[in-house]
Amino acid sequence: MMYDVTPISYSQEGSLRRASFLTCGTVCSRQIDIELEGDTVRRVQYTGGCHGNTQGLSALCVGMKKADLIARLRGIDCKARGTSCPDQLARALEKLEFYVSDPLDTAPEHFETPLQRLVYETFAAKGIPFSRVDTDPGITMEDCRHISARIGVPIVKTIFLCNRQQTEFYLYVSSDSRPFVTRDFCSALGISRVSFASAEQLWDLTGAHAGAATILSGVLPAAAGVHLVMDASIARAEWFACTDGTPTCFVKIRTSDLLDQYLKGREVKLIAD
Secondary structure, eight states, X not given: OTTOOEEEEEEEETTEEEEEEEOOXXXXXXXXXXXXXXXXXXXXXXXXXXXXXXXXHXXXXXTOBHHHHHHHHTTOOXXXXXXOHHHHHHHXXXXXXXXXXXXXXXXXXXXXXXXXXXXXXXXXXXXXXXXEXXXXXOXXXXXXXXXXXXXXXXXXXXXXXXXXXXXXXXXXXXXXXXXXXXXXXHHHHTOOOEXXXXXXXXXXXXXXXXXXXXXXXXXXXXXXXXXXXXXHHHHHSSEEEEEOSSTTEEEEEEHHHIIIIITTTOOEEEEOO
């Protein structure tokens, strides 16, 4: 593409990634060097360009998430050139491969949401062993395939639904290969037609943002009235993997630990294959 950056080097040591890119040639800077730890930017350095502006931009980037920077910088134009030094940085970040850490068996050092904290506190309180990976935001099922390859278990698909009156809510766990058919779901449960609940309802009732719905929300007091539903094939599997309530961390536990310990006291309705 006309305004694309060109990769010239890449290296990785554990979660630390370093990459350098040549800019497209229509902006003042000639090269961008980037250092990422996981999905967090640790260093940005421009070669060429307005020294004050590129220094300021580089300093502001430190500590920010890769996805947030792309969203903020992509498409910024400088003097009708079709791109800019900030846009070139966003394009460079887009070219960095989807990040998935090596598996870890400890809780995150910092929790992004109350639900995420509760998930690991519940694991600890009930003695449930787990492994997890830190990732770039895993929103699409293609992202989840990258994560599944590293964690060794397919990531489940979780959908948050409600009835027309918005009085009954459902967290439905299925596989990414099974298309969701409203008629089949409602027939299996003997309920009236459902639709996707809103992002606000997802947050209020399950403590998760859009793209991070998880049955692990079942331990939240606010989710006490949410129906938990799962495909029978998922319940039969030895292992279960899903988001921990954030789009940047995914956990794997034994399915028996999920159903018999983590969700003890909660009914999980199973849908036959």
